[in-house]
Amino acid sequence: MVSGEYRKAGVDLDKLHGYHEEISRIISSTYKHTVIGAGHYSGVIKVGNLNLAMHTDGVGTKTLLALRSGLVKPVGIDCVAMNVNDLICVGAKPLALVDYIALERPMDNIVNEIVNGLVEGAKEADVEIIGGETAIMPDVIKGFDLSCTAIGIVDKLKTGSDIRPGDIILGLESNGIHSNGYSLVRKLIDEGKISFDDYKTELLKPTKIYVKPVLEVMDMIKGAAHITGGAFTKLKRLTSYKLVLNMPEPQEIFKVIEKAGVPHEEMYKVFNMGIGIVLFVSEELMKEVKTKLEKYVTVYELGRVYDGNGIIIRSYKNEILRL
Template identity: 60%
Template sequence: MSEYKKSGVDLDSVKDIHKTIADMLSKTYRNTVIGAGHYAGVIDLDGKKIALHVDGVGTKTLLALKTGIIEPTGIDCVAMNVNDIACVGARPVALLDYLAMEKEDKTTITEVLKGIIKGSEEAHVEVVGGETAIMPSVVNGFDVSCSVMGKVERLITGSDIVPGDIVIGLPSNGIHSNGFSLVRRLIDQGKISLKDYAEEIMKPTAIYSDAVLEVLPKIHGAAHITGGAFTKLHRVTNHGIEIQMPDPPEIFKVIENSGVPHDEMYKVFNMGVGMVIFVSEEYGEDVKRELAKKNFNAIELGRVTNSHSEVRITTHKGSVLHL
């Protein structure tokens, strides 16, 4: 049994549930261009393509309360949404937040909203409204989610990805907003010191939307590395992918040394790469230069191959994983 499953999250089961949900939702489609299962839903509204998405921060909120480092969760919530819609070529336009709380707490509300505003300013998206709900016995601490609407500037689904394309990675800030049930379990077991690593653990998710949109005319696809980590690459292409991962930030080594199997690390965490972009060799260097202007030191990870649906990862330790 995987360490993540022991902490209460079964990725295989979640994947099966997602397929069931997608099948159910498809019965409602009328103007849908992209339905459930991609990074965002896209509808055609009077000839204009609009992207819609909703996401939250997960159990990172529990560590926010323990550490008192709450503001980053608001940034996380914005990032998880704007990064995802950028993967279908959409620029974020408007955002709504939903904050559910166990009890009224002005400090928590203020800190979360400060983060949401900070993230929204970075992503150039307007916060047009939201809801705060006090729900004792339902919520433990607080939970926050956001919904975003974006205008599709150039629809990308991954269908343009072809063998020979270069795979480029954008660095992450660290753990971002996934795998926290596992991280919390390791902390509770005394295998990781929250006191020693609080600042590193609570770093907010990097916002990639502006950078992706800057190179949008030159790319074939994009994948935000979130829940399920590099299995997410299957979401954008059925072609094979072969990548060589760089040395990850120290926090991932701390987690692995706490008892998480090496291969599982690449199925749960981003391992230092938060966004993956697919581009033809012709534009590879141009894209890397443009990303550098957005303060992202883009890394060439590998290539798209002719192997059907195989993601082959050579890890920073030299192990080869097949996802």
């Protein structure tokens, strides 16, 4: 259960989880060719001999800070990242996406910046943008909203089903707070607890795209988790075994947010705390996987899988947190 600061900002993760469960229950009546349904990082459907993965996600209220700062292009990259990073977590190679841009009013420069960001992100992820939709909806949208739907192809599913005690947990460094927790961040800015002028460049950094490094080691890993909304509680999607993580010191922006009034434990339930992707790998393959990944990104050996259940985090302050 998340403590009060995020809920005070208008986001109740417990309520949201309840919505997800109810929606999953209702839509499951449509399944005929579904391999992975709602509740994982991406849905997977069998089409002939192919397993196609599909995911949709948006940028969230980060768009409001982008509009306020004028740094709009990064959220186009964010939108691609939030989708392709989830696709790779089921073993998919991302192929293509479509975008949806909703505007409060005509915004020529904003649309241009968004699309340039989408293109930059797509090239980094090696996906094609094959279409989309743009709408102007006064009274419905405040500023603009942005989302994408992406598809990929899966040779071998990665669901975490073969994760076992003794496996190593690796963490790939994030690019900052990525695209989650911005309702809470904006509340702290509005209350004068964080200076937007001082930290706007850091807050508008785009979500890191992990497609290239993860695809390079895909055949060697047992599971992958994109650390987004709900943060490290999302590891429960992959395994019910006990996970013990020793977290590295995060980037300064996380400390700024915490000092502004967010409880230490809540930070690890809302934000990625410097780790964008978590990978599970056997001890035998760990060194080889780490060497391949380090060509692209900083890699941390976070911990291990043990018999039992639950997630235990030793935070950068050396406090023990149980999720």
